[in-house]
Amino acid sequence: MRTFTKTYTDPQLQQRTLAHHRWIAHTNPDVRIPEVVQVRPTAIDFEHLEGHHGTADDLLTLASLLGHQHTTAHTRDLHAARLDASHTSGDVTIAGFADSRRERLHQLLGTGTVPGSALAREAIDGWLERAATMPAAFYKDANPRNFLITDTRVVIIDFDSLTLAPFGYDLAKIVVTTAMTTGPLPEATIRQAVAAYNRHPRQHGLPGCSRREFAAWCEFHHILTTPYHGTNGYQFSWHTIRPAWTIDVLRQFDKESAS
Secondary structure, eight states: OOEEEEEOSOHHHHHHHHHHHHHHHHHOTTSBOOOEEEEETTEEEEEOOOOEEOOGGGHHHHHHHHHHHHHHHHHHTGGGOOTTSOEEETTEEEBOSSTTHHHHHHHHHHHTOSTTOSOOHHHHHHHHHHHTTSOEEEEOOOOGGGEEEOSSOEEEOOOSOOEEEETTHHHHHHHHHHHHHHOOOOHHHHHHHHHHHHHHHHHTTOOOOOHHHHHHHHHHHHHHHGGGTTSTTOOSOHHHHSOHHHHHHHHHHHHHHHO
């Protein structure tokens, strides 16, 4: 069997990756992930699969897959999780949504290097507080490189990152990073992606992700991904290619909150 080898200098990260892989396999048994072939002291050999990484043309398919993943994980496990605390399931502990994220967002905004952020620190804190009461899904760094499109299905790859997150947070990640990679996305495509995602949670009586929440999570990812602009294929900055309606709904929300 051909394998893909990922090396680790940190044994704890290697063990977390294996635990994340097992958790994804348990909560999303119908989603294709590469098998672990061998675990070595500083490496994991994964099953090698042929395919291309996600592109803008795959966005609706990926959005629907994420909606399915998050809804299934919530139903099977995360219905018992709170986003403001870590969640232990079997041998994996999944960090809460605000854990380290608040500090990192504040730190990046404080550097003055994030161009055109639509959220100030106070707004970030407000969204983190609101997120604490939302149903739990998860974040697994849904950028285009972490999907393989094969001849028959989509494969989820890379299991280093896993935290709790609200519904729609990882959807915003795939939209922002796809746009940063390929350039502006048609507004209709983004709306269709949100609708494709929301079909899954709403079929199970869950609220999914509102337009305002989606816009806020896009801004979170704009801030957090800015340091990688110019690397990993990120050629564009979100603040130059974001659809205008995302700013409009956030401004309107600020006015309503202040009144």
